[in-house]
Amino acid sequence: MTDVRELAGRMRAIDPGAGAALQVVAHFDALVEARAGLEATVRAAAVLAGCAAGLVVPGRRLRVRVEPDGRRVDGEVAGLAVPLPGYAGALVWVEREADDPGRAEFDRVLVDRLAATVGIVLDRTGAGFSTGDPAAVELLVDATADEAARLAAARRLGLSPEGSFVVTVCAGGPHPPGAARLGDLTVTIDPAGLPARAGPAVRSASGPAVAVRDLSLSYGRAVLALRLTAVDEPGPSHVDAAEVGGLLALADGCDSPAATVEVTHLERVLAAHPWALATLTAVAAEPSLRAAATALHVHHSTLQSRVDLLAQALAYGVATPAGRTRLTVALVLRRFRRNR
Structure with a gap:
């Protein structure tokens, strides 16, 4: 030089x-x-x-x-x-x-x-992935595909073996350029740290950032995270699997007898009060009742009255640390069961 x-x-x-x-x-x-x-x-x-x-x-x-x-x-x-x-x-x-x-x-x-x-x-x-090859995308997220074939697919897409990438799955919405259609889902692969090409999808989720060899893992986590999204009720339309972490493990047990009892009990309470789902979702997601009241656009005293009523119906206090944990798990189990 x-x-x-x-x-x-x-x-x-x-x-x-x-x-x-x-x-x-x-x-x-x-x-x-x-x-x-x-x-x-x-x-x-x-x-x-x-x-x-x-x-x-x-x-x-x-x-x-x-x-x-x-x-x-x-x-x-x-x-x-x-x-x-x-x-x-x-x-x-x-x-x-x-x-x-x-x-x-x-x-x-x-x-x-x-x-x-x-x-x-x-x-x-690998930041230059641009041309799009749906067949290559499908091959890369298939855990059963031969590794040599998957690495060849990565080369066709311009994905560097040294790079880190994220799989995004979408349910509904327009078909992003270069996406693969797998059943009812569209699948894209993007370099980690760049905006996911989910577009205005109805629901979408991203897996963790992984190396090329582990894209099937990112895909699997993204599919699980997609089950935590919502559009017709309170909840996120996009979920990042890396942010929800161990909550994805609840998917395996969402049909167990204990989970069925918990979710059935929650559903009865939700059916009795039209405002209950929005209220419980905000209480579980926000750091305090005041923050939840702000998110719901209701007075703090109104929310407190609703929380007291729901705590009586659920038979546990949703504003206590233990109660919030139980409520969060119940809401997650419910969403996993609804989004199969």
């Missing part, structure tokens, strides 16, 4: 344009060596160019645009843009406010090196 920079210094004395171009090459090589991320790479381009630079990968909803002062600011593609090979519709660009023939060659070198470096980052992190 030092040799390239020294050469750039010598070339700058002879030919300023050539020296600057070599300096660009050296700078982006250093970013690759340091394993810089996407935003850092685009920021470096903007600073070097002295104008805004950007990146867009439409299939992954990735868009990064950075001003020359280093600030990340939204904006559209403008100026000199080049495509990213292997990523449908993806572009990188630098924005020159006015034509400057003296900068044209420099800009071309810079944007080409930006594209090359971004491609390396996407390949390394």
Whole structure:
């Protein structure tokens, strides 16, 4: 790296344009060596160019645009843009406010090196998953599939073996690009840390972040987490399996005799009071009764009266620590039984 920079210094004395171009090459090589991320790479381009630079990968909803002062600011593609090979519709660009023939060659070198470096980052992190291959997605979440076949499917999707990924399942709503249809569910795979492509689905859930080899585990947890979602009654429309943790273990016992007794008792109370489900859901979810009253848009005294009535009907206090735990388990068991 030092040799390239020294050469750039010598070339700058002879030919300023050539020296600057070599300096660009050296700078982006250093970013690759340091394993810089996407935003850092685009920021470096903007600073070097002295104008805004950007990146867009439409299939992954990735868009990064950075001003020359280093600030990340939204904006559209403008100026000199080049495509990213292997990523449908993806572009990188630098924005020159006015034509400057003296900068044209420099800009071309810079944007080409930006594209090359971004491609390396996407390949390394798996953040470039964009083209979509439903058959490959289906294969990756199948625990019974041959491992070699699953790794080949991952390569087709551009998923790095070193990356970490999340499986999202959706019930209802539009079919996300590149999703696989498994029964009544649509399934997508996304790099960990990026927004899940659930879209405006009726219900959706995400599994934990895992390596490529363990995507079937993420899928299985996501399917279980989906059973904790709700749309026609109080409850979340999206659930992250990593956040509910051990509650997923209750799915295996939701049909046991003890669970049946608990849920049947809860259902009788809910049937007797139309406001009971919303009230109990808020009491279980919020940190205090006052917070629950705020969430329900009722006065604290009104909620207290309802809680006292429900505690009498359930035969346990729902506002005590032990009672809240029992209530939470009962509500989870009920949802598992309803969402099969």
